[in-house]
Amino acid sequence: MSIKAIRGMKDVMGTEVARWRLIEAVARKVFRAFGFSELRTPILEKTELFARSIGQATDIVEKEMYTFRDRSGDSLTLRPEATASVVRSYLEHKIHRRPGPHKFFTIGPMFRHERPQKGRLRQFHQLDAEVLGDPGPQVDAELMVMLTQLLQALELDNVELVINSLGCPVCRPDYRRALVGFFQDRTDQLCDDCRRRLEVNPLRVLDCKSEGCRAAAADAPATIDYLCADCADHYQEVKRLLELSSVAFREDPRLVRGLDYYVRTTFEAIAGDLGAQNAVAGGGRYDPLVAELGGEANGAIGFAAGIERLSLVMGAEPPTDRPELFVAALGDQARDWVFPLVAELRSAGLWVEMTSQDKSLKAQMRRANKLAADAVLILGRSELDAGRAIIKQMADGSQQEIELSQLGRAVRLLKRD
RNA sequence: GUGGCUAUAGCUCAGGCCGGUUAGAGCGCCAGGUUGUGGCCCUGGAGGCCGUGGGUUCAAGUCCCACUAGCCACCCCA
Structure with a gap:
């Protein structure tokens, strides 16, 4: 780098x-x-x-x-x-x-x-x-x-x-005069910076953090009295x-x-x-x-x-966002089938994730878990053949089968807010 | 601008004092433990110009110098 x-x-x-x-x-x-x-x-x-x-x-x-x-x-x-x-x-x-x-x-x-x-x-x-x-x-x-x-x-x-x-x-001029007068009697207690400040901007002596200056300023005239x-x-x-x-x-x-x-x-x-x-x-x-x-x-x-x-x-914590759906497609055929559906769901405002590489179902599930997705849509060879996909709720692990033709409608219900 | 401390894996940090084979840990990542199912657990793996440059030395992550950056304080301010 x-x-x-x-x-x-x-x-x-x-x-x-x-x-x-x-x-x-x-x-x-x-x-x-x-x-x-x-x-x-x-x-x-x-x-x-x-x-x-x-x-x-x-x-x-x-x-x-x-x-x-x-x-x-x-x-x-x-x-x-x-x-x-x-x-x-x-x-x-x-x-x-x-x-x-x-x-x-x-x-x-x-x-x-x-x-x-x-x-x-x-x-x-x-x-x-x-x-x-x-x-x-x-x-x-x-x-x-x-x-x-x-x-x-x-x-x-x-x-x-x-x-x-x-x-x-x-x-302020009156106050400034009073302040300068006050510190002039105790310049020996002030730090070098404050001796300079006394000329340029005497008010600044008041918020100097050095020990001696703080002590010297303890009884200094206050702006509000003037x-x-x-x-x-x-x-x-x-x-x-x-x-x-x-x-x-x-x-x-x-x-x-x-x-x-x-x-x-x-x-x-x-x-x-x-x-x-x-x-x-x-x-x-x-x-x-x-x-x-x-x-x-x-x-x-x-x-x-x-x-x-x-x-x-600040104590306030920002809310964490997470995907509504993770799509686990197994094989090219399944991927091609869901690809347009994913685009459609995203266009409806859902956060949908899907891996681009052909990974094992286990690996995809792990990924879905890592992202804290609400649900996973599982679609592979056998689902395509049966005409039904699986939707798994990650919170409790429950699964249900949905007709492919009903999938879009069913998945839309996952949208939060 | 001044002073002190620090810089090692993606992250947090050991190792440095007292130089010597292949630089470690935890977390994270990847894979496996199920044939198509996450979290917990187990096993394995990938991943480091040890901040940059110079010097000392047979030999430098380790010692010295410079630079850069970060942190903390001064200063200043939000």
Whole structure:
């Protein structure tokens, strides 16, 4: 084997595909109930879109994007996340001119050039939901209710919804000043990275995992204590609605997000048994992004959930499928007799299996058993001569003889559903 | 990008420290044990460039180096 899949990119196959399909089916059902419509955007976008939206100083843009020049010299990037594309599409098609709010979901691959590990791949897949055109707190709550329902339907136990408010352009500068002031008195306790972060993005110091930084941050000022009146009201209302809907959540004043465009409500769903990459879903409000990309800032919020990570921790099991019928034909004559019948049954929607080689009946029975077929149709020399075939129920081993002329009708009854 | 561990049959893994005939097991696969009947059991069989490349040695799956990939952690995030 010389050519292999490239690093961090995996073939999804077998039972894993069944799990993905279940996740997607459940997600579509939940999204539908909340009025989200599907949007499929291209995987490639102009690099500028992500540079402007995600934030020039973020790790994603600085070192994780798959960026290259195409044949006409344009700088293109494989999307590292979905939000920017959804907003781009929303503005490009002037959807904001239509009555809103507008609710979209999209499902597909994202690309980030990171070092792979558990729950982290270079091509990974997300379920993404976005609401555009509504600045109010009710959507925030609705979105989290939706996420909660999704996680429940997939039977993720040991997940926790964590929420916070990051403030807005009005109050965040005050908070930022307070935070920098606080840490400046204890830079000796911070790790090297955090000393750098203090300059670039002081909020990130809060979720550093190193021991010293955690200790130093223990009494750090919290964003929620510095919220302006509008942000505080917004946050209170979100929490009130969550409580009204009995959605369990934990407030974490340290929850900050890695992308620059977030304001006010932010949230993450944390899975207990996922190791270091423990966020199965994350999102928040990003009102300023729409304006940044040239539209009117009239409210935007969304979240993304990682399909690979959901699959790792969900309790729900996909149903296993199996053939309704296995055809054991013995000899060329019998095979030719059933061949058109098999095609006809398949056209009626039954899953019918049949071996292509001339194998012993025993071998064919073993195969039927392996496939967990409901029934086996046995047809050989003596059945053809007698004008009757045998149908054996695999569950209890019972057999019955059926007139060849009645076979099609009899076998059709095997169809499930 | 950094560090640690790992790479042997389709799968899960022994063998490695202490180099030496034909590299093993379980599961899976194929066949037989019924003349035309699955699961359990028994017997037999197929299947390995021991990740790739280089080095040490009379001799390398085993020791050394590099590379690649995987896992775990850092980082980052879904």
